[in-house]
Amino acid sequence: MVIAIDLIGSSRNTNLFVHSLRIDFGKMMGLEPKNLHSSIPVPSVQELASLQLEAEPSRYIRDDMDSIISTVPSDNTLRVPLIDMTKLVDSESQETASKASCCMQRRGIFQLINHGVSDESLRNMNKQTQEFFDLPLKEKKRWAQKPGSLEGYGQAFVTSEEQKLDWNDMFFLKALPIEDRNLEIWPENPPKFRYSQDMRQIAVALIRFRAMGLEIETRELCAAYEEGLYQIRMNYYPPCPQPERVTGFTPHVDIPGFAMLLDCGDTPGLQVLRDGQWIFVKPLDGAVVVDMGQITEILSNGLYKAPEHRAVVNKSKERRSIVTFCYPNLSFKVGPAKELIKLGIPPLYKTVTVEEYLGCFFNRKLEVPFIDTLKI
Template identity: 60%
Template structure:
């Protein structure tokens, strides 16, 4: 009997679903079968349910900036999620990162286990938030790494194979942190709050990267690749490693498929931004589905303000007459509350005044 984790900051070891997929199973093991959720939901054809597309070149161009900021504001208010194109991260950085993530998940299991999670930490290769031997498992393998600031890195978990992985990850995390600062500034401008001050807290912010492998599944309609959840970040940036759709976002009661766009990044708001906006913006529920014949790989960057930041409604929004909907916490306390709650407790609800 495994010792159950005392908090969400570490996870019980579970089988590799990549290895299960390799075995050529015809049916899914019972521990993955979901009878508690309606999994087969297709994207409605309603044109109002198309994922917003934001063009970074229009955000930085003075002639088109106001109009694109308004589109960004609407996307954050109505969806909490958008795809961003012309974002300035080089094709080389994106393709290099994708190639090394593929290379890592292609390694034999025993090789990948060199960087396996250890009790007491979510970092490394394994699974997240498995706190009980009875809970339903997700159809994915992952490696989770803290990348910025530099002193947060634990290189014991950073793969040395495939060769060049660490360098690719370092470059990519630098590129994504710069992009996050820029996006956050425009989000703050859309809200009419202190854009420079708010975006600066992300310049030396906390950045974590989770790389996901969703192998082919013999019964995709019976499992989830990732349970429905909202992120606790300020913003989350997702890069698809191929053209296999899997991400879905909940909008007006519909699970809408986020179709991959070559070269684009998917941005979704987390609870930090929902709180900062005093509820004007919402961190959307999203989930991952799996495919019967295709593997899907994704690279997810969680972007947070720096550890000394206060997480609370923006002063300007409160001064304008709206009462604060959320309590203000130090970043450290915010994380402590998240990791030391029960999984079934809504985190954002626990922060409401």
């Protein structure tokens, strides 16, 4: 990792000395950058749940967090917005795009219906995910994460033996571009375990309307997502004896342009933070949940906010979900859109390539919010 520091003085030796002091101080304070490219192996949560324990192991207990259990909202005012994609596509109007953009700006997360992905395709993705997690543990371990990589079966971002763990198992794959696929870890069982390019088509369409809403150039942005990076994470959240004391997924903000989540069933689990309150995103059959990430927040120069969200678990029901992370291509420059800066609004963030952006994320101090490291 290239560490950016303020150099003092003009002497090269002085600069190196200051650099050394700051790194040593960071290590003393436990603030040295973490390598998040790989994860320490942890027990299968699915196997722990099968033991029907009366309580979770201590590494999963999160008494340090606020109340985890919340009520599924019945009031429409507590629901995330619902957007019909056919109305966006059919209208082709700046006004409609602006309304959708305003909705995205206020909430940062919404459910998308009539998105063009067939019910058959969604059912197939759901079925393949279930078939994988239904495999015996010995079989699933054939695709366990290897040192230096997050791809495969396991958990993400576990960097120490003392770290608290989430109550989930995951299977993570790089799906697009095709040359990024590591076919050694793509499961052979179940057969035909392949992803379509449907999510990329949704991503490019959404980016187009987002750009229209911000009144910025669409061609370059759409091309960047046409050639972008698409990564798939399949999640399994087994039943949990004490759901009020664990998290399925720790509160976080996503870093790509956006993420698209497909709930495989009707068990609520995704929660988003709104006005200091955690509310459920109720699963809606056939809908895709679209969650804005920090690349979009930077592109909009802070007009859009990537929402904080988390996953909770259920005492008696399992939950599965499939998340697609959508990035522009590696050479695309992530920074405030030039059209916004021309309006006299000062840029809030640095401009870096996607490759540099990911390098900063995967080699960073966990104590510092990632987006803060990119602020000017």
